[in-house]
Amino acid sequence: MMKNYNKSLMAMALFSALTLSACGDGKDGQDGAPGTPGTPGTPGTPGAPAGSTVSYVDSAADVTFEIQPADINVAGSGTFAIKFKAMGKTPQGKTVPFTGLDMVQLYSVTVKENTSGDGAPLQWVNNAMTQGLGSSMYCTLTGTYTSRGQNGNACTMVEDASEPGTYTGTWTHAGAAPIMNPNDDLNATHRFFMRAYNIKDSEGNSVSGKVLSDRLDFVPATGELVADTGKDTVTVEACMNCHGNQDGHIAKIRAHGNYENPENCITCHNPDNQPSEEQLAKGWVFDFGPMIHRIHAGHHIADYLSGEDDKDPLQYFGKIGFPGELSECTSCHNNGDSWEQNLYRQACKGCHINVNYDTGEGHSEFSLVQTDDTQCKNCHGAGGLSPAVVHNVGKRAEYADLFKIEAQTATVTDPTPGDGMKTLTVTAKITMNGAPVADGTVLADYMTSTTRGMLIGNIDPNDYAKGSVTALNGTSAAISITSGATLAGGILTNSKEFTDAQLTGTVYVTAEVQVCADKGAVVKCRDGAGTALEGLEFGVDHGLANSAPLAYFNLDDPSGATVIARMDDPSRVTIDEAKCKACHQNLTHIKGTHGVTEFTQCMNCHNENTGRSFHSTVQYDTGTVDVDGNRIFATVPGLTFGQRDLVTVAHRFHSGNWDAPFRNGAYQYPAIYRDKDMKLNGFPGVENDCSACHKDNAKFFAADGGLTSGKRAVLVGSNYITPVAEACRACHEHSDDAALAHFESMGAYVHGGEEFGTTKDLPVESCATCHAEGKEFGVDKMHAN
Incomplete structure (x- = not known):
């Protein structure tokens, strides 16, 4: 370096000497004679002003x-x-x-x-x-x-x-x-x-x-x-x-990227795109309408699909669990009624894959042979057998108030003072088909299941719990409307015994009942012999949920103020129920025989005080099969859950951290699951898009760093854990020692960690320090879709 530096100094000295000698006395020399003018250049093409065009973009x-x-x-x-x-x-x-x-x-x-x-x-x-x-x-x-x-x-x-x-x-x-x-x-x-x-x-x-x-x-x-x-x-x-x-x-479909607007898809997926005989035998169809029907029918028609390769119909869409009711055609067909006018066999066979039009097998109870599509409108045009009618399109919403249960009173009596037990008596107005239910009506005849009834629970008044709910009896939290109840003047009265400690403060009352309905009216589910009636719009296996507005009662002071449940307070709820129903259409079919129509009914079982889970383990598809060709699912070691608070259950289910059902000697694909590479399958949206379910611009953290909901503890068994880490690990499947150590270093009590809390009064986790909205690792940035 020193040699080069010295050479530079010498060059500068030489340059100075030459310039000084040219000037002589330091005065300017005389101007020279003007040179010959050069030839003018060819004018250039005017360029666009800077910033007036662009040749690259961000997206x-x-x-x-x-x-x-x-x-x-x-x-x-x-x-x-x-x-x-x-x-x-x-x-x-x-x-x-x-x-x-x-x-x-x-x-x-x-x-x-x-x-x-x-x-x-x-x-x-x-x-x-x-x-x-x-x-x-x-x-x-x-x-x-x-x-x-x-x-x-x-x-x-x-x-x-x-x-x-x-x-x-x-x-x-x-x-x-x-x-x-x-x-x-x-x-x-x-x-x-x-x-x-x-x-x-x-x-x-x-x-x-x-x-x-x-x-x-x-x-x-x-x-x-x-x-x-x-x-x-x-x-x-x-x-x-x-x-x-x-x-x-x-945002997310498995093939072709963002071509996937239906108006673009038809460019390739049209009647000229026909499968080979081999492809057709496996279950493929490429014309857009029939193909979409078949893909979304997934689970329902898997037995009629074949192929072991991941690109064969059975593996490609036979595992898809449609989140709504397949019969609700307008959940997809939302643009006029032309879907009812363009009737042809292949569109129907997309879902009704077992119908053979050549032989008539499966085509109505009469096994009607149909050799072309000109006859479709004879039966399925406007009128009694149109697609909207035979699929009961929109009927669930139309019939929503046909069976209504409205709680009127909740009172406490003490039949045997000193025995530690008291009796809760609840009255409810029951309206069926727009009129008070008549005296002598046997309600069980109209119900899909008699195990459901009035849902009752305590509201916790403590500030840290902000109105969480606890089932009164720890299990069903139900008072039957069919057993031991009296019915007079449209008012149902029934009683149940509870401990003294349970019958204090504010309680909520709602109901979960499913009934049968047909042609605009609630009807009986069974005939005189107890056999389920066939052909009902809403039968035993497809019930119509009751309407049951949430009601509150102060058991200590009937005329006093009541405490509102956390899930009934919009300021403490970050989920957008309308978004859930946009995909699921309704909550009723998700819960089978439960008469659930809104989250305030779900809270009866899915709350932070339940303390147990029916799906405690997490299983994933290993990508292997047993000797009978059945898929083998394995359990993620060390990852268990011991509660079913609605937040955690929803996170777990939608992120595939669930267990696979085992029926008929084999594992069945859950609606959403993880594969051997821990990739998510079955969830139709973008995995980290919180806004798919939550309110737009939702704030998940309160000023004290805890959750906006006010939930500060979750019961597991007889002990407590903290809710933020539990919600996070429900999606992120964190189970290793490093993850648990990180959670605990933030003040969290974690299921599977070093210790549990023995009281609800737990310190607030420090997660918000880094993960609150606007922070460097805030959920709004890390989950920015």
């Missing part, structure tokens, strides 16, 4: 396209032409022309009336696919393309130098462009959209997700835009209810 959603019917000719047998403008967002959020596109992909489909008698009356036709020319075409700067290992001709794309971001495309090869269908109907509705390739961010990395244009629905003959194609019976918003929203696209 796929930052690129948009402007396409007008007048600027494209992609239909029929004319001359192919396309012109469009691409726009992108600058880092500052300003929308400017996007320059530098080098490859796009074009899709064109047509709505076609089908008079063949086979298939839907209206069908999507892919104009390239119907000619055997693939599903789309490319445009590139060179007029050729390489994609997915294939080479071919493309349209030649040019960016307008005088109008950056504006592109034109022409077809310079022999023959017609692939999406130009000479048999096309130019008076029919067409759909056109594009995909752009090779879009990068400011770091030179490819942006995540496909860059897609909006769909252009139009009539080529007139250029008229079309608002309703008559075929889009499912909107992307319906899919997002379960699958989540990522920049306006469906």
Whole structure:
């Protein structure tokens, strides 16, 4: 280093000597003669002002396209032409022309009336696919393309130098462009959209997700835009209810990425895409409507699917547990009633996979043979056997108040003073089919199960518990409405004995009862011999839940104030029940024979004071099978749960930290589970998207660092643990020593840890120090989807 430094000094000295000697006396020399003027240069093309265009974006959603019917000719047998403008967002959020596109992909489909008698009356036709020319075409700067290992001709794309971001495309090869269908109907509705390739961010990395244009629905003959194609019976918003929203696209489905808006899917999944005989035998179907029906029917039709490979129907969607009621068609078909007009056998067979139309097997009790689709509307058109009618669409919501139980009083008496027991008497007004239930009515005849009844529990008044609930008798917490009860003037009265300590303070009263209903009325579930009646809209295995508004009573002072349950106080609830019902439709079918319609009923069993769990272990799919071909599930060692508070149960179930049911000598797939790599299967949304269930911008931590709910302790057996670590490990399957040590260092009492709390009065965990909203490792950042 010293040698180089000395050389630098010498160079500087030499330079100084030369410059001084040129000046002589230090005065400026005389000006020289003017030189010959140089030849003027060629004027350059004016460049776009800095910041007026962009060639990179942060995300796929930052690129948009402007396409007008007048600027494209992609239909029929004319001359192919396309012109469009691409726009992108600058880092500052300003929308400017996007320059530098080098490859796009074009899709064109047509709505076609089908008079063949086979298939839907209206069908999507892919104009390239119907000619055997693939599903789309490319445009590139060179007029050729390489994609997915294939080479071919493309349209030649040019960016307008005088109008950056504006592109034109022409077809310079022999023959017609692939999406130009000479048999096309130019008076029919067409759909056109594009995909752009090779879009990068400011770091030179490819942006995540496909860059897609909006769909252009139009009539080529007139250029008229079309608002309703008559075929889009499912909107992307319906899919997002379960699958989540990522920049306006469906956030999570197993295949194809963000093509997955139903309006785009039909480009490839249409009647021209038919499975081979081998694929059909395994259960595959590729036309969009039937395929979606079959995928979502998953668990229900798994016995009719086959294939051991992960890409075969049995493994690919035979394990899917649909979270709602399959019969509630409008949970997906939310865009008009055209889904009821486009009737064809294959759509029905998507779910009703066991029907054989050639032999009639399974097609009604009469085994009706049907050789084409022209007869479908004879029975299933508007009227008695329409899809909406036979599937009871919307009836559960319509019938919601047909059986109503409204608590009136809750009083305490002491029949035998000094024995430590008292009697609680509850009265409730019961309304059936809009009228007070008549004296002498045998309510059990109308109920799907007689084990349910009035739900009653204490409200804990202590500040740290903020109104948590405890079942009065520790188990069912129910007073029967069928055994020992009297019924007079529409008022049901029943009593039950409890300990003195239980019958103090505020109690809540609600009910969980399911009844049978048909044709707009509650009806009897069984005939005179006790046999369940068939054909009811809501029968023994598909009951209608009661309506039971939550009521509070102060047992110490009947005229005094009552304490509100934590789950009934909006300020302490971060979950959004409407979001849950958007995916599940209702809570009733989730709990089988329980008459549950809202979370305030769930709290009777699923609260922090239950202290036990029916699903204490966590099992995962090992990826292996036994000698009979049944999947083997194994238990995650050391990971157990000893309570069923609703928060933890919901976290555990939706994150696959559950046990697999064992029936008929084999493990059955749970609705949601972990595989051998601990990857989540079955949950339709994004795993870390808290907003899928919680309120938008929910605050999970209170000012003291505890939970917003006010819950500060959870009972496990006869001891207590703290709730924050329990909620976290329910999703994150933390069970190793390092995780437990971390929890405990934050002041947590953890199931499986070094010690339990012996009282509810536990210190607040320090989790919020790092994980509260706005912190460096806050849940809002770590779970930012």
